[in-house]
Amino acid sequence: MHRFNVIRGLSNLAPNQLNIQPAIKRSPTALLEALASTVGTDPTAPHFSFIDDPAMIPTTPGQKRNYYLAKELGRRAARQLAEEWPTLFAFDREFPRMNAFRPQKELDPALMDPNEQNLWMLIEKRQVKDATILYEKIREKDINVSEGVKKDLFFLLAYYGGENVPFYEELEWHGLRTFGEADPPKWKDDVISLLYESIEQTPEVKSAMICGIIKHTQSTEKANQLFQEILSSGATPCVEAFNAVMGKSQFSLSLKLLQKMNQLSIKPNVNTFNALLESNMTAPLDKRQKTAMKILGEMKLLKIHPTLLTYNHLLNGIVKIRTKDADNKDFKPKEDDLKLAITVLNEIMTRIAGETYESNTLNDHHFFLTAMSICLMTKNVEIAQKVVQFYESPNNKVKAPEFTFENSFYNKYLQLFIDTTGDLKEIERVYKEYVPNRVGVSRFLIIRLINRLRNSDNWSFIKRLTEDGICAQMLTDARVSSDLRLLLKGINYSALSPTEREEYSQVVHRIVNALVEYSEFNKKDRNRLQQKLYPSTIIECACLLTKIGEENKAIDLLRMLVEEEDVKENEVPKVVQEGQLKIGLIQELFDHALRQKNTDFAAFIFEIMSRDLPRAQLKLQAQRMTERCRLNGEQTRILEGFVRLRPE
Amino acid sequence: MNARLLRLDRRSISTTQVLAKNQAGKYRSTPNRTQLLTYEMAARPHHIGVKKSWLTWHTQNLEEFRNQQPLMVAQDQIIRRFMRGFFPNNVVIQGEEIVIKRRGNVIIIAGFLQYSQRFDIRRIYWMYGFVEEFLSNLLKQPVKLEMQFVESEADLAYNYV
Numbered sequence: 001m002h003r004f005n006v007i008r009g010l011s012n013l014a015p016n017q018l019n020i021q022p023a024i025k026r027s028p029t030a031l032l033e034a035l036a037s038t039v040g041t042d043p044t045a046p047h048f049s050f051i052d053d054p055a056m057i058p059t060t061p062g063q064k065r066n067y068y069l070a071k072e073l074g075r076r077a078a079r080q081l082a083e084e085w086p087t088l089f090a091f092d093r094e095f096p097r098m099n100a101f102r103p104q105k106e107l108d109p110a111l112m113d114p115n116e117q118n119l120w121m122l123i124e125k126r127q128v129k130d131a132t133i134l135y136e137k138i139r140e141k142d143i144n145v146s147e148g149v150k151k152d153l154f155f156l157l158a159y160y161g162g163e164n165v166p167f168y169e170e171l172e173w174h175g176l177r178t179f180g181e182a183d184p185p186k187w188k189d190d191v192i193s194l195l196y197e198s199i200e201q202t203p204e205v206k207s208a209m210i211c212g213i214i215k216h217t218q219s220t221e222k223a224n225q226l227f228q229e230i231l232s233s234g235a236t237p238c239v240e241a242f243n244a245v246m247g248k249s250q251f252s253l254s255l256k257l258l259q260k261m262n263q264l265s266i267k268p269n270v271n272t273f274n275a276l277l278e279s280n281m282t283a284p285l286d287k288r289q290k291t292a293m294k295i296l297g298e299m300k301l302l303k304i305h306p307t308l309l310t311y312n313h314l315l316n317g318i319v320k321i322r323t324k325d326a327d328n329k330d331f332k333p334k335e336d337d338l339k340l341a342i343t344v345l346n347e348i349m350t351r352i353a354g355e356t357y358e359s360n361t362l363n364d365h366h367f368f369l370t371a372m373s374i375c376l377m378t379k380n381v382e383i384a385q386k387v388v389q390f391y392e393s394p395n396n397k398v399k400a401p402e403f404t405f406e407n408s409f410y411n412k413y414l415q416l417f418i419d420t421t422g423d424l425k426e427i428e429r430v431y432k433e434y435v436p437n438r439v440g441v442s443r444f445l446i447i448r449l450i451n452r453l454r455n456s457d458n459w460s461f462i463k464r465l466t467e468d469g470i471c472a473q474m475l476t477d478a479r480v481s482s483d484l485r486l487l488l489k490g491i492n493y494s495a496l497s498p499t500e501r502e503e504y505s506q507v508v509h510r511i512v513n514a515l516v517e518y519s520e521f522n523k524k525d526r527n528r529l530q531q532k533l534y535p536s537t538i539i540e541c542a543c544l545l546t547k548i549g550e551e552n553k554a555i556d557l558l559r560m561l562v563e564e565e566d567v568k569e570n571e572v573p574k575v576v577q578e579g580q581l582k583i584g585l586i587q588e589l590f591d592h593a594l595r596q597k598n599t600d601f602a603a604f605i606f607e608i609m610s611r612d613l614p615r616a617q618l619k620l621q622a623q624r625m626t627e628r629c630r631l632n633g634e635q636t637r638i639l640e641g642f643v644r645l646r647p648e
Numbered sequence: 649m650n651a652r653l654l655r656l657d658r659r660s661i662s663t664t665q666v667l668a669k670n671q672a673g674k675y676r677s678t679p680n681r682t683q684l685l686t687y688e689m690a691a692r693p694h695h696i697g698v699k700k701s702w703l704t705w706h707t708q709n710l711e712e713f714r715n716q717q718p719l720m721v722a723q724d725q726i727i728r729r730f731m732r733g734f735f736p737n738n739v740v741i742q743g744e745e746i747v748i749k750r751r752g753n754v755i756i757i758a759g760f761l762q763y764s765q766r767f768d769i770r771r772i773y774w775m776y777g778f779v780e781e782f783l784s785n786l787l788k789q790p791v792k793l794e795m796q797f798v799e800s801e802a803d804l805a806y807n808y809v
Contacts, residue, residue, distance in 0.1 A: 051776060053797050056769055064768075070770045074777025082785040093719070094788040101788045 046174060046402050047437055059471040061440035064403050065179050072175035079103050109133040116145050123152050128160045132191055147199060154205065158212030162188025168362065178401050187216040206230050207241035214244040223248075236264050239272065247275035251291070254279040270307055270360065273299050277313035285320065289340065292317040307360040308398055311348050312367035315341055321373050333377065342378045345371055349386045358397045365400035372412040381420045384413055410438045411445070418448055427452065428461040434540045443471035443480055450483045457492055459500050466507050476515050476531050485511065485540040493547050505548040512541045512553070519574040527572050533577045535561055539608075543585055546592050551601055554589075558604045567617045581612050590621065594628040602629055606639075670694070677809040688745050705749040705763060723787060724748055727757060737764035738772075739800045743773040752774060755787065758794045 015387055027033075049059055049068060058064040083105040084088045094101075109130040112118045114137040122131040131153060138145055167180030176233045196209055207230075227245055230237045242261055246254040254276055263407070276295055280288045280390055292314050299306055319333050319341040329499055333341075348371075358367075368391055375384035391409070400406045419429050431449070435441060446469050466484055474480040488508065496504060518531035538557050545554040560575050567573050586609050593602035602625050608620055622639050625631065631639065673693035675683055691700040701712075704724050708717045732743035738761040749756040757779075776793055783791040798804060 051773070052794070055797050056772065066770050067773045070773035071777035074774035074779075075781040076777075077774075078778045078781035078785065081782065089785050091788060098788060101785050103785065132739070374720060 025362070038455075046178070057436075059436045059441045059468060060074065060473075061403065061407055061442070063472075066438060068175045068403070068511065069179055074172055076173070099111070110139070112137075112144055114138040114141050116143075116149055119145065119153065120149055123149070123156055123574045126156065126160075126165050128156060128162065128164050131156065132162060132188075135195070135443060136191075141315065147514070150195065150199050151205065154199055155208055157188070157192045157195060158208045159214060159215075161186050162191050164500060178403055185216040185218070187213065190401070203230055203235040203237055206235075207238035210237070210241040211244040212283070214248055218248065220245065220248050231260070238265065239266055240271060242266065243269075243275045246272065247278045249279055251279050251283045252290075253277075268302070268304070269303050270299075270310065273304060273312060274307070274309050274361075277310060277317060280317055281313070285337065288317045289337075308352075308357055308364045308367040309361055311352075312363070312370050314348075315367075315370050315374060318344055321370065321377070338374070338378050341374045341438055342380055345374055346383055347385075349383060349390065352392060353386070354395065356395045356397070359399075364398045365405055367398075368400060368409050369405060369412075372409055372416075376412050376416045379416065379420055381416055384416050389415055406438065408431065410434050411440075411442070414439055415448065417606035418452060424452065424456055424458050428458065428464075432464065435468060436471075441468045443474065443477060446472070446474055446480055447483065450480075450487050453487060455490060457495060459491065459496060459504070462487060462491065464505055466511070470510060470514060475511065476518065478534075481515075482536065482540065485537075485544060488546065489540065489543055502546075505550075508544045508548050508550075512545065512557070515541060516557075522567075522571045523573050524570050524572060530572070530574075532573070533560065533575045535575075535577070535581050535608075538575070538583055539585050539589070542589060546589060551593075551596065551598060555601055555604060558601075560610065562604055562607050583609075583612060594624060597629050599629045599631070599635075610646055615643060617648050618643045618646055675809055680807060681808045683808055683809045684801065684805045685807045686741060686804045689741070690806045694740060695709075701747075703745065703747050705747070707750075723755075726786070727755070727783065730779070730783065731757065734775065735761060737766075738762055740798070740804060751790045755783070755789060755791045757783075757791065759796075760798055761795045762798050763801075788809055 031246050046068070047064075049071060050064075056067075058067050078269065083103045086102070089102070107130075109122070109127075110133065112134055114134060116138075119131060119134050119138060122134055135145075135153060137169045161181070163186050166182055168182060170177040170180065192209075192212070196205070199205060204228055210226050213223045213226075214220065215573070225247060227237060227241065230241075239261075242257055246257050249257070258268070258272075258276065261272070273295055277292060280291050280295065283291060294313065296306070296310075319337040321333065349497060357364075368387060371387045372384060375381070375387065375459065388410075400409060414430065414434055418427055421427050421430075427449075435445075439445070449465055453465065456462075466488060469475070469480060469484050474484065488504070488511075491504070493501065493504065515531070515533065515537060518529070519533045521527055521530040522533070538561050542554040542557050545551070546555070561577070565573050565575060584607060590609065593605055606618075606625060609621065613621070622643050626636050626639065651749055670693065675685060675689060677683065681696055688700055688703075696702060704720070706720050707713045708715065708720045709800050726744055726750055728743060732739055735743075740762050746757060746759040749758060780793055
């Protein structure tokens, strides 16, 4: 202590002064808000739900959907058990008490007391159908309900059309939210109209009715009638009612409604212009391009910031990307429209880069898919990269549902990248980045890549593609399976390193074993899963096996073609004997057998060759075999006799 | 009476040497070396914490943390029995090597499962979801499964004795 003081005393440096910083001014709820921001739904990582094991990870979009839903349904089954028998789950030690682990069975409205409090509770929980049933009970018993609760019930019914909350609004079960198929919109007119009649019909109530009718019935007739009623009564409809009617009307009528808004001094919002752009799509293509630009100009004048849905409508107004006509699958947009669309998209991307966008409606993410479709049609990879960059930037809060829309978005980008990039290494990098997490393996993708990789020596990419193909069950697809085998066959085996050769052998064995296993589901009651072996499949597999020096296995496979199969009573054959043989591949195999001087192997191939080749050519091959394999006199005689018995 | 006393005396005083040897957790060898040993089985009990680790992880055995030791044992038994009963065709080594880890308030069940005769991935996912939710509701804390799959028990063989 003394020494310390002496040192401090002798030091000529000024002691460090401790400055207490002024406190940052925060609102009383700032801390709570910060804490609340850490809790919520994470929309970015549903793939963490999958089992982290190579056998369990899904590869195709279909597998992702099946596994995700299966896990969620398992959870729901367990939850239902806990709801039905809560006493068996009554292990009450945790503190604080966590109701999340005590699922409660929903109350049956038929057993509930018909009173206002219960009705209010059901409205709060958004149990639309149950609330309707309880309200019916309340009405039957003539129990008084306040105007406010009735109004809230009406708003709830009008918003959901009298049906339960749709899957896409489901919060807890994300599998159902993502994959649940939306029912066609329904409108329970009897219940809603009855309630509508029983409450005070303010402009707000009427506006809600208009919005509900248009949302759920797509019909504008009754909505227009109500709309006119409000106007004729001298009241002012809400801006939402204007927006709803505009979105489903002809463009000329929408313009009149806009003028009416102006007269009534109703300030339009971004949804008004979105509805106007939607209505603009009913106009002919050449007119709507000019009008769309005018609408955007008007927004700029009113200082209304466009949302991503605005840009989506704008692009759809310029170019028709797809047709609703199922017969017209070869529909192609006009060249000039595409040019204009890509120019506008470029302008949009320049404008929105660096800006923050939040989700305004449920369909905002459609912009990304439209933009990527335009890039794909115009083969413009630079703008596509800008779109991806913006989508992934932290400024963009509009995210598409991962397994459905996001899969299509990245799939289109990958297709575009494969088509426009020359460097296979670069394609490999992007492919490995996206597949299978973001983009599922599909038949279309595999065929596209096989075409690019043909005649290339990029073993690491071919290996990955083949393995992805096997995982995605592409071996059951005759064309892709054959293409994959031919791709492997095209590889220069001698140029591979020892490790790569080992990998090559493993891949070949995996393919052959899988194909043989598929053919072995030959029990009559189980042959739904069977994939029979065709002659061309066997020949291609034999070629691959000879390439890795597995002649004996190749002979075993070829034996299935030559020798008659022993089919038991309750079985079906494993091999189909009919089918076109690829003579070029058989010739290669025969040459290989002759080089190896392997008489058995050559004899098998010779017998297979004799099915398709005429006698003269067979004679020539027999001579080669006699010379190269050094057949003895008896063997030569048998071979010549075999050739003589073949047709001319 | 005397004879009975004499017999009692003989039995009371053991004259054989004490077998001071730990016999637990050791496996007898077979003539054809057919007894499969996993890594866990091959390492001796005194190797716990040296060559192998514990099959249950919690803080209740630490000094000053021993508040709920019996609860941990009971929970472990519930989890192990549930896993054995729910995945009867998938557990390996009769479900004796399931590792139960506790991290924060989360229970993580780790270990190996084997493909059963009917290897249906969708079914496995359903069972995963069911087990996680069922045990979470039962034990009132989040339970997660982190299992790895092997084709058969033989894949886990470390040695044969």
